[in-house]
Amino acid sequence: MRLAAARTGIVCGIIFVSCGIAVRGQDNAPVKLEVDLRDAAKRVYHSKMEFPVKAGPLTLVYPKWIPGEHSPTSAIVDATGLHFRGSGKEIAWRRDDVDVYAFHCEVPGGVTVLEVTLDYLLPVESGTAGVPSASARVAVLPWNLVVLYPDGARADDVKFAPSIRVPEGWKFATALQLTGNNRAEGVAEFETVSLTTLVDSPLLAGAFFKTYDLAPGQKTEHRLNIAADSSAATAISNEELQHMRQLVSETEALFGTHHYRHYDFLLALSDHLQPNGLEHHESSDNRGPERMWLDPDTLETLVDLLPHEYFHSWNGKYRRPAGLATRNYQEPMKGDLLWVYEGLTQYYGVMLAARSGFWSPAQLRETLAATAAYLNDRPGRTWRDLEDTAISTQLLYGARSGGSSWRRSVDYYDESTLIWLEVDTIIRKESKAQKSLDDFCKKFHGTDAGLIKVAPYTLDDVVATMNTVAPYDWNKFFEDRIHSHGPGAPLGGITNSGWKLTFNEAMNEHQRAEEDSDHMVDVSFSLGFTVHAPGGDEANSVIDVIPGSAAANAGIAPGMHLVAVNGRRWSPDILHAAIHTAKTSKEPIELLLENDDYYRVHSVECYGGERYPHLTAAGGADVLSEIAKRHAAQVAK
Ligand SMILES: [Zn+2]
Numbered sequence: 001m002r003l004a005a006a007r008t009g010i011v012c013g014i015i016f017v018s019c020g021i022a023v024r025g026q027d028n029a030p031v032k033l034e035v036d037l038r039d040a041a042k043r044v045y046h047s048k049m050e051f052p053v054k055a056g057p058l059t060l061v062y063p064k065w066i067p068g069e070h071s072p073t074s075a076i077v078d079a080t081g082l083h084f085r086g087s088g089k090e091i092a093w094r095r096d097d098v099d100v101y102a103f104h105c106e107v108p109g110g111v112t113v114l115e116v117t118l119d120y121l122l123p124v125e126s127g128t129a130g131v132p133s134a135s136a137r138v139a140v141l142p143w144n145l146v147v148l149y150p151d152g153a154r155a156d157d158v159k160f161a162p163s164i165r166v167p168e169g170w171k172f173a174t175a176l177q178l179t180g181n182n183r184a185e186g187v188a189e190f191e192t193v194s195l196t197t198l199v200d201s202p203l204l205a206g207a208f209f210k211t212y213d214l215a216p217g218q219k220t221e222h223r224l225n226i227a228a229d230s231s232a233a234t235a236i237s238n239e240e241l242q243h244m245r246q247l248v249s250e251t252e253a254l255f256g257t258h259h260y261r262h263y264d265f266l267l268a269l270s271d272h273l274q275p276n277g278l279e280h281h282e283s284s285d286n287r288g289p290e291r292m293w294l295d296p297d298t299l300e301t302l303v304d305l306l307p308h309e310y311f312h313s314w315n316g317k318y319r320r321p322a323g324l325a326t327r328n329y330q331e332p333m334k335g336d337l338l339w340v341y342e343g344l345t346q347y348y349g350v351m352l353a354a355r356s357g358f359w360s361p362a363q364l365r366e367t368l369a370a371t372a373a374y375l376n377d378r379p380g381r382t383w384r385d386l387e388d389t390a391i392s393t394q395l396l397y398g399a400r401s402g403g404s405s406w407r408r409s410v411d412y413y414d415e416s417t418l419i420w421l422e423v424d425t426i427i428r429k430e431s432k433a434q435k436s437l438d439d440f441c442k443k444f445h446g447t448d449a450g451l452i453k454v455a456p457y458t459l460d461d462v463v464a465t466m467n468t469v470a471p472y473d474w475n476k477f478f479e480d481r482i483h484s485h486g487p488g489a490p491l492g493g494i495t496n497s498g499w500k501l502t503f504n505e506a507m508n509e510h511q512r513a514e515e516d517s518d519h520m521v522d523v524s525f526s527l528g529f530t531v532h533a534p535g536g537d538e539a540n541s542v543i544d545v546i547p548g549s550a551a552a553n554a555g556i557a558p559g560m561h562l563v564a565v566n567g568r569r570w571s572p573d574i575l576h577a578a579i580h581t582a583k584t585s586k587e588p589i590e591l592l593l594e595n596d597d598y599y600r601v602h603s604v605e606c607y608g609g610e611r612y613p614h615l616t617a618a619g620g621a622d623v624l625s626e627i628a629k630r631h632a633a634q635v636a637k
Contacts, residue, residue: 030159030192035146037166037205040139043122043132047146051114053086053107060116060148062101063199063329068278068316070324070335071394075130075145076101081119086111101330102151120145124272135272138227139166140285141203142278144329149195155328158195164188164203171209173225175201175264175282197452199329200317202278202285204266210234212241214248214265221262222248228269233290238637240293240358245635247307247356253632254348256442257449259318265306269293277305279312281452289517300513303358304367308349314445315348316341318455325456338390339482340462343416347424348441350417354628364628365615366510368421368494371414372501373508373525373613375489379547380408386415387482401530402558405546419481421493423466425623426477429496430470436627439469497624499615505580508612521572525611526579527551527589527604531562533572540570542593550606556593563599564592576610583609 032050039046051060062079064072084091084105091114096102107114122134133140141164149158165187166172176190176197193201206227214222224244226234236244244265252258260282267286278285286309288302289295321341323334354364389396390412399407424437444465448455459478466474481490491501503525511522519533520543528549532538540561545552562570565578566589578589588603615624 028157028159030161031147031149033143033147033160033162033198034187035141035143035162035164037139037141037164037170038168040122040134040167040205041136043124043134045120045122045134045139045141045146047118047120049116049118049147051116051150053111053114055107055109055111057104058107058114059096059102059104059151061099061103061151061330062148063144064101065326065329065331065333066142066144066199067324068280068312069397070333070338071397072332073130073144075120078121078123078130079118079145080121081117083115083117085115085117086113099330103148116148118146118148131276132273135229135270137207137229138268138270138273139170139205140266140268140273140287141205142199142285143202144199147195147198149328151330153195153328155196155199156194159192160195160198161192162190162198164190164205166205167207170205170207171227172203172205173209173211173223173264173266174203175260175262175280176203177261195328200280201283202266202280204268204285206268208234212236212244214241214245220258220260222265223263224265224267226267226269229271229290233269233292233294236293242635242637243357244306246630246632247310247352247358249632249635250352250355250630251307251310254352254438254441255314256446258313259448259450259452260313261452263310263313265310267292267306275302275305277309279309279316281313281317284309284312295517297513297516299358300363300510301517304349304353307352307356307358308345311345311348311352314441315345318448318453319445320454320456322456322458325454335390335393336387337459338393339386339412339416339419340459342410342413344420346413347417347420347437351628355630355632357630361625361628363509365499365624366508368417368624369501369613369615370508370510370514371417372489372491372494373503375411375415375418376491376501377525377546378405378408380404380406381484381486381489383485384408385483385485386412386419389415390482401543403544405544415489418490418493421624421627422481422490422496423477423493424627425493425496426472427466427470428623430472435469438631440466443468494615494624495618497627498618498620498622499624500618501613502616503611503613505610506612506614507610508614511612515572521575523575523579523610524549525613526608527606529556534570550604551591551602554588554591554602554604555600556591556602556604557595559595561594562591563594566590567592579606579610582607 029052034048036046062076066073084093091105093103093105123130123132179189181189204227208231209227212224214224228234264283266283269288269290269292271290273287276287286305289298292298321337353359389408396410427435463474519536521533522530524530528546528551530543532541542558542560544558545556564570565574582589586607588605591602
């Protein structure tokens with residue numbers, strides 16, 4: 001994912017004893033699960049479960065810690081309409097006083113099947129309780145939203161026999177395999193799987209649906225499944241299809257093997273969902289704006305999403321930090337190694353976007369320059385090191401943008417891109433260009449061919465494998481990087497790869513695409529702030545201000561609203577022109593801001609003109625282009 005306390009541990013332990021009594025665990029009969037998506041457009045998913053039980057106390061729990069989300073889900077607030085029934089009669093349940101994800105009941109004598117029904121109310125907009133998963137024409141079903149399971153059980157041990165009903169005329173895709181035995185008209189029945197596999201295999205459904213073959217003629221099927229809010233949005237060009245096929249080819253070549261029966265990219269395109277991605281072994285749940293393939297700026301900013309989630313099948317799903325490899329969804333996760341789980345994935349997501357042809361070398365450099373400059377400029381690292389951003393993952397995913405320069409964000413994504421680039425360049429240097437980080441990936445992630453399993457690791461395991469590729473003091477290197485307080489970001493990888501971070505007045509192309517697709521203006525490298533562009537819900541509000549910048553020194557803070565520049569109603573063009581003029585006039589830029597009900601003119605002293613980051617050739621070998629070039633054979637057009 002691009003977006004994890006032990007406080008329930010004791011409670012779970014207690015409940016574990018009681019649950020073992022009531023569920024007929026010995027025969028391991030599956031829980032029959034029927035999910036009805038026909039009300040998806042009304043933002044309701046209906047679920048019915050049938051648990052094989054015996055008389056006695058029973059506790060069922062709602063999944064709390066979802067793999068890849070690294071933090072507890074708050075979706076339970078929308079789990080509604082909960083009924084327990086046995087032999088046609090209502091059975092009373094009581095939510096646990098401490099662990100609100102647990103439901104206790106007493107199964108009466110003679111009841112062998114406990115029927116549980118649940119309605120999941122989908123959020124329409126992002127808020128504090130979950131994220132939207134359906135629009136009027138698209139539905140994504142992460143099964144964890146609609147299931148309970150016996151408390152204390154291992155997710156691998158609980159079996160589910162799932163089936164689905166989708167709105168008439170809608171199509172769907174999932175990594176789960178159909179049985180072909182449909183119970184009723186319009187009901188699709190899937191293979192019986194463990195709860196682990198169920199949660200790991202979301203379903204994408206939609207009125208406008210298209211599937212692309214990404215590995216034609218090959219033994220292992222790879223597909224791109226798109227469900228969108230319009231038919232036009234499901235179309236991708238031949239060039240983009242070729243890039244997707246190259247992505248599969250490049251990634252398979254990188255690892256040498258895989259851990260799935262087949263792979264399905266599930267891509268939901270709707271302006272009513274949040275751009276996001278969640279990794280799985282055999283699929284990925286990717287979400288983007290409706291016009292992702294139609295708008296070049298949106299594609300530019302989101303195109304590394306698909307490589308990122310695909311790479312996770314190896315790094316995150318198969319190989320997983322021990323603290324994130326939990327036995328069920330109630331056990332808390334530890335995120336300290338997310339700079340490997342997410343960081344290495346972010347690095348390769350970027351490089352595979354380039355190797356596949358989605359980004360040109362120049363686009364890659366602009367992306368890296370924007371990332372490096374952003375991290376280099378923010379002072380939050382003076383109090384918070386990179387490891388703490390990983391440990392704090394369950395806090396930082398939900399943190400607001402305001403204050404992020406000082407708070408820091410989930411920097412174990414972007415900063416690790418710089419760190420793993422440095423690792424790659426060190427391996428290449430130490431091995432005299434005979435080895436690279438690709439060799440580490442082959443050794444670390446390329447084992448257990450064809451098996452769908454989790455192989456947990458520690459930092460010692462990472463370091464040990466690194467040393468078999470290129471002996472170096474990797475322990476010290478990683479300790480230095482993840483505990484650094486700066487100043488500045490780790491730029492050694494950029495330097496080692498033949499480039500340096502420079503600034504000039506020409507806008508960074510990746511930054512420009514982000515500004516256009518996100519409707520914001522980023523003058524953080526000159527004035528020191530970002531602001532929402534005019535129009536839209538959050539128009540004119542200052543997103544963040546960098547402590548110590550010209551804007552901060554002038555008293556500007558996040559949440560204020562920009563009204564005027566040098567006495568004239570502001571627009572992005574007027575703001576850019578004022579920065580340019582101040583370079584020669586040496587007059588402060590007068591910014592009128594509204595702070596709640598009060599207006600004030602802030603005099604911003606910024607005379608350096610516009611400043612945007614770029615990578616400039618430093619004279620040595622261009623190792624970056626070597627890393628980013630196509631590695632596998634070019635796929636046929
Ligand atoms: Zn991720």
